[in-house]
Amino acid sequence: MTDDTRDAIDAAPDLTNLERLVISAFEHTRSTGRKDWTVMTVPVLKNRLLDLTNREFSAASFGAASMTELVGLLPELVDLDTSTRPPRVRLRDNTATSASGSVPHLRYQIRRDLWNAVVDFGRGERYVWSDGAAVPESERRDPTEDAKVLPTLTREEELGWRANFLGRIGPQIADGERERIFGWLERQLSTKVLPPEVQGRWSDYLKARVLDRLRQWFRMHELPEPTDLLSAGASRTSERTDTYALEELRALIVRCVHNMTWEELSDLRLPARALLWVRR
Numbered sequence: 001m002t003d004d005t006r007d008a009i010d011a012a013p014d015l016t017n018l019e020r021l022v023i024s025a026f027e028h029t030r031s032t033g034r035k036d037w038t039v040m041t042v043p044v045l046k047n048r049l050l051d052l053t054n055r056e057f058s059a060a061s062f063g064a065a066s067m068t069e070l071v072g073l074l075p076e077l078v079d080l081d082t083s084t085r086p087p088r089v090r091l092r093d094n095t096a097t098s099a100s101g102s103v104p105h106l107r108y109q110i111r112r113d114l115w116n117a118v119v120d121f122g123r124g125e126r127y128v129w130s131d132g133a134a135v136p137e138s139e140r141r142d143p144t145e146d147a148k149v150l151p152t153l154t155r156e157e158e159l160g161w162r163a164n165f166l167g168r169i170g171p172q173i174a175d176g177e178r179e180r181i182f183g184w185l186e187r188q189l190s191t192k193v194l195p196p197e198v199q200g201r202w203s204d205y206l207k208a209r210v211l212d213r214l215r216q217w218f219r220m221h222e223l224p225e226p227t228d229l230l231s232a233g234a235s236r237t238s239e240r241t242d243t244y245a246l247e248e249l250r251a252l253i254v255r256c257v258h259n260m261t262w263e264e265l266s267d268l269r270l271p272a273r274a275l276l277w278v279r280r
Helices: 003-011 016-031 042-052 067-071 112-119 155-172 175-186 196-220 242-258 262-266 272-279
Strands: 039-041 078-081 088-091 108-110 127-130 133-136 230-232
Touching (some): 016 042, 039 042, 042 067, 042 088, 067 078, 108 196, 112 133
Antiparallel strands (some): 039 088, 078 088, 108 230, 127 133
């Protein structure tokens, strides 16, 4: 990572206060008794934020050129619908809010096959939507089916998500943890190297980005979103992201193989089951 990139991350605005303000805006609307309090237009949201800050609120103070761009900075908190005029903002159904204004924790799980379809870029093949499920292309029942390809991340996109995440939390990183966290980005290390609190925040961020990517894909292909796309999840402390950890391990092994000598490759031992899977 260059010094300029590191400086940019350090200088990124802290969005924690923005999250609290947006939650307070929705909570205020709920207090009026409106049944559709979780939805408002972007201009209405701006007016609510101005009221909460004595008319001092500014999108520019958070590095955004417009309110629409500002809302886009909070994909784990709200959905943005730009198909309407003016655009509409919806508080996510699985976001827990509280009167205290604390930062929400995302308590949901994404259906496993769809989660895999987005994050499992180390598998080396595409995932397709077949018979209402996301499956690796080699495993679909009908090879002649004109199946739609799901939006699996590329390695570069995943790195971009990591950098964006660090841009959000940069101002809150303690000096003693800075090198450890930047190493996670620079060397593509496992999430387990992050401090526990940062692991939880990255998990929330990753889930929100994956969910947004899937929802956009279903809208783009005019497909109904599966009713079981989301399910109630465990708390942040007990939540598991085994599939993502598996993908990280797979990517690490691939990088090691790329750098091995002939002698080291000759000594490599692979499980017979893995060899059979590749050969079929």
